[in-house]
Amino acid sequence: MIAVxxxxxxxxxxxxxxxxxLLLAVLGLALSLLPREPALLGLVLAGAGLVLVVLLxxxxxxxxxxxxxxxxxxxxxxxxxxxxQLIFLGxxxxxxxxxxxxxxxxxxxxxxxxxxxAELLTTLERxxxxxxxxxxxxxxxxxxxxxxITMIPVIAxxxxxxxxxxxxxxxxxxxxxxxxxLVLALRHADDxxxxxxxxxxx
Amino acid sequence: xxxxxxxxxxRDLARIAVFAAIIAVLGLPGPIPVPGLVPITAQTLGVVLAxxxxxxxxxxxxxxxxxxxxxxxxxxxxxxxxGPAVFVGVTAGYLLGWLPGAFVTGLVAHSGxxxxxxxxxxxxxxxxxxxxxxTCGIPVQSLVTGLPLGATIISSLAFIPGDLIKxxxxxxxxxxxxxxYPPAFGRRAERxxxxxxxxxxxxxxxxx
Amino acid sequence: xxxxxxxEPHPGRPPGAVIELSGVDVELGGxxxxxxxxxxxxxxxxxxxxxxxxxxxxxxxLLGGLVPxxxxxxxxxxxxxxxxxxxxxxxxxxxxxxxxxQILMPTVADDVAFSLRGSGLDRAAVVERVAGTLARFGxxxxxxxxxxQLSGGQKQLLALAAVLIREPALVxxxxxxxxxxxxxxxxxxxxxxxxxxxxLVVVTHDLELAARCDxxxxxxxxxxxxxxxxxxxxxxxxxxxx
Numbered sequence: 001m002i003a004v005x006x007x008x009x010x011x012x013x014x015x016x017x018x019x020x021x022l023l024l025a026v027l028g029l030a031l032s033l034l035p036r037e038p039a040l041l042g043l044v045l046a047g048a049g050l051v052l053v054v055l056l057x058x059x060x061x062x063x064x065x066x067x068x069x070x071x072x073x074x075x076x077x078x079x080x081x082x083x084x085q086l087i088f089l090g091x092x093x094x095x096x097x098x099x100x101x102x103x104x105x106x107x108x109x110x111x112x113x114x115x116x117x118a119e120l121l122t123t124l125e126r127x128x129x130x131x132x133x134x135x136x137x138x139x140x141x142x143x144x145x146x147x148x149i150t151m152i153p154v155i156a157x158x159x160x161x162x163x164x165x166x167x168x169x170x171x172x173x174x175x176x177x178x179x180x181x182l183v184l185a186l187r188h189a190d191d192x193x194x195x196x197x198x199x200x201x202x
Numbered sequence: 203x204x205x206x207x208x209x210x211x212x213r214d215l216a217r218i219a220v221f222a223a224i225i226a227v228l229g230l231p232g233p234i235p236v237p238g239l240v241p242i243t244a245q246t247l248g249v250v251l252a253x254x255x256x257x258x259x260x261x262x263x264x265x266x267x268x269x270x271x272x273x274x275x276x277x278x279x280x281x282x283x284x285g286p287a288v289f290v291g292v293t294a295g296y297l298l299g300w301l302p303g304a305f306v307t308g309l310v311a312h313s314g315x316x317x318x319x320x321x322x323x324x325x326x327x328x329x330x331x332x333x334x335x336x337t338c339g340i341p342v343q344s345l346v347t348g349l350p351l352g353a354t355i356i357s358s359l360a361f362i363p364g365d366l367i368k369x370x371x372x373x374x375x376x377x378x379x380x381x382x383y384p385p386a387f388g389r390r391a392e393r394x395x396x397x398x399x400x401x402x403x404x405x406x407x408x409x410x
Numbered sequence: 411x412x413x414x415x416x417x418e419p420h421p422g423r424p425p426g427a428v429i430e431l432s433g434v435d436v437e438l439g440g441x442x443x444x445x446x447x448x449x450x451x452x453x454x455x456x457x458x459x460x461x462x463x464x465x466x467x468x469x470x471x472l473l474g475g476l477v478p479x480x481x482x483x484x485x486x487x488x489x490x491x492x493x494x495x496x497x498x499x500x501x502x503x504x505x506x507x508x509x510x511x512q513i514l515m516p517t518v519a520d521d522v523a524f525s526l527r528g529s530g531l532d533r534a535a536v537v538e539r540v541a542g543t544l545a546r547f548g549x550x551x552x553x554x555x556x557x558x559q560l561s562g563g564q565k566q567l568l569a570l571a572a573v574l575i576r577e578p579a580l581v582x583x584x585x586x587x588x589x590x591x592x593x594x595x596x597x598x599x600x601x602x603x604x605x606x607x608x609x610l611v612v613v614t615h616d617l618e619l620a621a622r623c624d625x626x627x628x629x630x631x632x633x634x635x636x637x638x639x640x641x642x643x644x645x646x647x648x649x650x651x652x
Contacts, residue, residue, distance in 0.1 A: 005275070028290050036348065077292055081347050088353040097348035101292065108287030112275040120274035140215065147219035148267050149516045153558040155223040156230065178375050182224070182255070183383045189220040191511030194476055196212040198504035199514070199525055
């Protein structure tokens with residue numbers, strides 16, 4: 001699930017983000033809804049799903065290391081699922097359900113690996129357009145998203161300052177350190193609001 | 203028809219963005235290992251605080267902004283996770299439950315007039331931060347894993363102690379913030395005519 | 411160290427580039443922060459000095475339309491700050507003290523381009539203007555860099571570029587050099603003082619910078635207590651604190 005964009009010019013890379021999102025939704029739904037009984041058929045369908053996902057990775061030229069990293073990152077899900085399902089359901093169903101979940105999660109990772117964040121943001125803005133009718137302005141939504149991206153390193157820096165200020169005084173606040181962080185962050189927000197107004201955003 | 207975003211002014215937008223960033227930063231230390239099951243994170247603390255500090259609508263918006271950033275692939279979830287994968291996995295329901303969770307937390311915590319009441323904040327955190335989030339999370343987990351509902355509920359009980367600790371922490375932090383910096387609560391504080399008598403530097407603030 | 415130079419005529423400046431305040435009071439939450447301010451400023455470079463909490467920042471926020479006057483009228487280049495908010499935003503650019511709070515978009519080019527949002531320019535024109543502005547500020551290579559990775563001086567330069575790309579007729583700068591080292595402070599100060607066509611109102615604790623303006627204002631305890639030729643005014647200010 002630790003998926004960061006890997007540049008490439010495969011068909012998967014070049015496909016529009018909207019199309020990829022739609023395919024992800026369709027395949028995800030199919031994997032969830034395809035019959036699980038009888039157990040053998042269910043297992044075959046789940047396995048076919050996983051094979052399809054691997055083929056898509058191959059098509060993107062990411063079948064080696066990136067695929068293995070994605071699979072490895074699902075290990076906690078696998079452990080959690082196998083343990084609880086063996087207790088409550090039994091081996092065949094545990095295998096069936098676990099394979100399906102792994103296939104969907106790894107497939108979703110492929111979207112992140114082959115699509116730039118900026119492109120997904122643009123697609124998101126388009127997808128949100130119908131919300132204008134209920135009073136949500138998609139341009140303001142995407143503005144707020146960009147603002148938040150810009151602010152993450154700033155807030156992380158404020159958190160570091162709070163930590164250092166404590167260390168300098170030899171105190172450890174633990175979770176109480178969140179209070180000064182919130183104060184600094186919200187003051188920063190008010191400064192940013194001024195800067196937004198000054199740049200013509202109402 | 204409810205008009206939401208268009209009613210937010212620049213100050214609201216900046217606060218919403220800042221809180222989304224705070225939720226992200228709270229995930230930076232990574233998951234806190236808990237003996238038993240899947241580790242807990244401080245990010246749900248951020249979700250509850252978004253509700254108690256910003257109120258229902260802006261709190262909901264802050265969580266929505268955070269989750270949209272996760273959806274488009276930023277690795278902001280505790281442990282460096284992100285991308286659409288987390289919205290189709292086992293924890294998808296919990297993640298989506300953060301949205302109504304922050305809203306309900308804010309609704310309860312900000313109900314009533316005058317100063318923020320500790321019991322309302324705590325009640326909001328319990329209902330929004332635990333009841334609502336689990337109500338969304340458990341059925342989805344059951345659906346995704348194929349594990350029956352009853353068994354899923356039993357396996358989720360392991361998280362309750364950690365969540366109760368988070369509720370207490372969120373309540374104490376909210377009340378401390380109310381004393382330290384009332385303007386944090388926006389219009390609510392302004393209505394009461396609270397003037398900022400807040401500490402000005404990191405040093406001073408950290409000393410509290 | 412040159413004392414104040416005489417104002418040069420600036421052909422780029424429209425006639426009527428005058429800031430007028432009459433009988434202006436500002437109260438925030440019932441507390442008076444500015445009282446009885448009257449001024450008429452038609453000089454190109456206006457320095458504003460005074461102690462912390464004297465009302466300088468409120469004065470700049472007033473001119474930028476970020477706080478309304480509680481009483482009195484403020485006209486900036488003929489625009490009433492209360493009635494003509496939209497026109498004011500187009501005419502006025504504000505540079506704040508802390509560059510971190512002014513950078514609104516993730517990358518350098520995005521942030522500068524953000525200033526042209528709603529300008530009606532098409533995408534290609536925006537890209538071209540942004541490239542031109544970044545080149546002018548020597549930041550072309552940083553176009554795609556994450557803005558938060560810049561140094562403090564580069565960030566303030568970016569903030570200035572983002573303001574100047576809109577070609578405002580008035581630039582307001584609230585302690586723009588306070589957080590910068592000497593080299594960067596000189597660079598930013600130089601751009602504001604020497605390279606600008608627009609009118610400039612700069613709040614500063616840097617008396618060297620103030621001395622290079624055409625007129626100086628001094629605020630104390632929420633009042634405009636002194637206005638005039640910078641060298642004399644600064645000398646009085648120094649004497650006050652001697």
